[in-house]
Amino acid sequence: MHITTLDPGASALDYYGYELRRYREAAGLTQRQLGVVINYTGSMIGQIETAKKLPTLEFSRAVDAALDTGGLLTRLLDLVLRSQLPAWFQQVAELQARAVDICSFEAQMVPGLLQTQEYARAVLGTLDQSNLDDRTAVRMARQRIFEMENPPVFWAILSEAALYLEIGGRKTMKNQLARLLTYEDNPRINIQILPHSAGAHAGLTGSFDLYRFPGDPPIVYTEGYGSGHPTANPDTVKDCSLRYDHLQAAALSIRDSAALIRRVMEERYGEQRDADGDSVAEVELQQ
Template identity: 65%
Template structure:
């Protein structure tokens, strides 16, 4: 008889996901291969996810939910699975992102994780440690699903002009990343503003920070160093950081002018830097 790995559904969100996937598959009297054929994945992948050896994706979860009639169970669980793959100190921040109604972010060096492309995120995450890079990148990208919710948060991002020139991952990666920022130019819930070089001294010189606003709960401000994050609901800190953000938004270019600057940088710096076997992205 083939040995079947028995998962403890209480061990982790990934184990719980695998347990539920197997339970519903067996209730439908399908083998792993049969389910894989239905959802256009291999039976081997189904087995790896069932035994918590492989991370599920949102697309996989949605297809299996439809095939097994689970009422969206796995699609809901995958968010918890991905959040559990983030560094322990950052999991609370991902939860704040998921609950917030309005998010204000300021980044002086990098595109914020909620706005990164997959290749840009992978390049950032590999800077010091490339272990388990695919899973770590997938976990970061999964955070962006909050922008696809039925009622997503309003996201305001102020990035310094330096972010457009800091070459992360090479010209092609930067081109695709800046084109993604441009895609938000007319987005009803996401606004990107660039703080230009000639601003000089500004209210964000102390570093990056996020501000999370909630319906009925206190505002939380967040900053981080190399190894950990620092969320606080201290009212004085929230008021001080909100004032700084107001000054940053006032000093930054408008959304329209920011898009024009990003477009110019794409054309002048990254427009022709493509691999020979690929067509231009835009």
């Protein structure tokens, strides 16, 4: 059988595959035999070993336990997934992982760190369906910064428009808004809605993030089409910090924001009923 030669220095994904194969062979197992142990196909293991498919967290944990790696593959996974991000965004992902505070203003949609898988898939799949499963998995993996021993404090201000922009359909939106409500009592993830009634506001120039670090200058991040723009310019940081303070002052409180999210979720994306109180979906099925 032809065995693909791996160069562990070629990429983080190649290194992961190299280590997977090394531990498997040291255990005296074929790909099929390891697959039986961890409930994956031998073909899947082969694709991951040859850097043709991205591993998942569940896969990594299963292999670590089966091959007694000391958690190596699970630790490598963050590096692997981060390496799959667009080159221009990799630095930003590292900044998010190092930050102690993240302040985000989003003018149109839910920020990536709070997206459900279905919502993220709908966003990423707009005009580009290539490698959509992998790209969605990579985006979702970024949310693991909230599982770190010392996760950042995240402040997110969303324009009310983000609640109404129907991305992925009504069910996806309902689940996305429900996800936002799960953070209502989490002091490290704080969500505020900037209502339409705020009128002209400090965020009219567009979305932006502000990252703060222990011992390092804060960084402002803005994004364009296919490019990101992080900067530590003191004047820019000062301006965006002031803008964020004004946005927070204009936004609803965390409690009132949750109430608005809940109302939109129920009224706009909940089960629709006709004048007699019957489910519209059920009536359409009967017809």
